[in-house]
Amino acid sequence: MNIQTPRGTYDILPNEISKWHQMETLIRTVCDLYDYKEIRTPIFEDTKVFKRENDSSDMVNKEMYTFNMGNDSFTLRPEGTAGVIRSFVQNKLYGSMELPAKLYYMGEMFRHERPQKGRQRQFNQFGIENIGAKNPIIDAEVIALGYSIVKSLGIDSVKVLINTLGDDESRKKYKDVLKEHFKDSINDLCADCKKRYELNPLRILDCKIDHNHESIKNAPSLEDSLNHESKKYFEEVLNALDALDIPYEVDDKLVRGLDYYTHTVFEVISTHKDSGSQSTIFGGGRYDNLVDYFGGPTMSGVGFAIGLERLLILANSEGYEFEDENYLDVYIIALENTGYFPLEIATLCRANGFKTEFNVVERSMKSQFKSADRKNAKNIIIIGEDEVKNNEVTIKNIKSKTQVKISVTEIINQLDVFSEGEE
Ligand code: HAM
DSSP: OOOOOOOOOOOOOOHHHHHHHHHHHHHHHHHHHHTTTEEEEEEEEHHHOOOOOOOOOOHHHOOOOOOETTEEEEEESSSSSHHHHHHHHTTHHHHHHHEEEEEEEEEEEEHHHHOOTTBBBEEEEEEEEESSSHHHHHHHHHHHHHHHHHHHOOOEEEEEEEEEEHHHHHHHHHHOOOOOOOOTTGGSHHHHHHHHHHHHGGGGOOOOTTTTTTHHHHOOGGGGGGHHHHHHHHHHHHHHHHHHHOOEEEOTTTOSSSSEEEEHHHHHHHEGGGGOOOOOOEEEEESSSSSHHHHHHHHHHHEEEEHHHHHHHHHHHHOOOOOOOEEEEEEEEEEETTTTTTHHHHHHHHHHTTEEEOSSSSHHHHHHHHHHTTTHHHHHHHOOHHHHTEEEEEEEEEOOOOOOEEEEGHHHHHHHHHHHHHO
């Protein structure tokens, strides 16, 4: 039988996991610096969490893994925001947490997309949500958090694209303007755009098929439909980014692929040659109506999510030096008839914080030395029959080439001495 991973999914193998751990640790450290707390929500949710009335996004309408169990419909989460807001409301975090609540999450998401480099059907996202306050400074700070993670991983070829969708009033006005604009050309656009025309004409601007069509290129700019408050809010976000020295480009065609955004939307894209067509590292924005939708009080939130596979691809191509965690403090070479002694010594070393491996396979001393070398052992402990009899070991430090025979009670002290010598 030859069974493979489903298309668009992949295994993260032991030789790659160390990079994931280091990336995750770095992310958690940055979240801690900004005082964000982790939240873990289920991987599947009631379909209604994601499929909201009149949603016109591709993600919701075409890409969700939805299944029925009895009379219930569930969906594997395609993104983190909706589940986090559901939890924020369900658990009344707006009452128990200091506002704004600052939450982050990391984990698997699922979208039935056409797989390619940097685009999978199961992928990992890290995201943050700042819920319960509305202030342009927070929008800028949220972007700054994501930006600093990208930079900390050595990813320098990046560009921040930013736009505003304005408040509800401005967006409504803009939708009417777009309907008028596309009135004559809508029949020339794809079938999806015809649906978008009815549901949410803003989505037409995001069409992957017709993005080069004249009517899309010449679409009126949202800026002209913005009311005074929306313009002012956006200007203040940009001023705050200036204050933080974060370079950005205002892109008035940026509408984002999800339906819940109001005011600020942004994407951070890679300009590195290896990023291919999947160049968006992270995207996000503000949402004024989501908490309310889930039955919570009227409060605004803002957040983003980073695709971790993309982040790793770029960190690698830009030459970020991950630490090599393939090493051992101690490799125990055990010769014949040494019984449980090597296991006892390994346990002693481990209990004292030394990363230790010992040989359990019957093989020559030479091949054990080779194994120790492949595992980058810093010290080698050799145990033969005599050592067992005398309750002692031979211990060798690889770097200094010092070798001594010592009693078992002295092992830890000797390892400490060797480690000090290596610093
Ligand atoms: P999104 O733009 O749909 O936003 O996804 C965010 C990031 O997830 C993308 O920029 C990309 O790096 C990664 N991503 C998305 N789809 C895939 C895929 N199929 N394979 C690999 N990576 C992918 C959201 O998900 C929003 N929830 C962000 C947000 C949070 N907005 C407000 N708060």
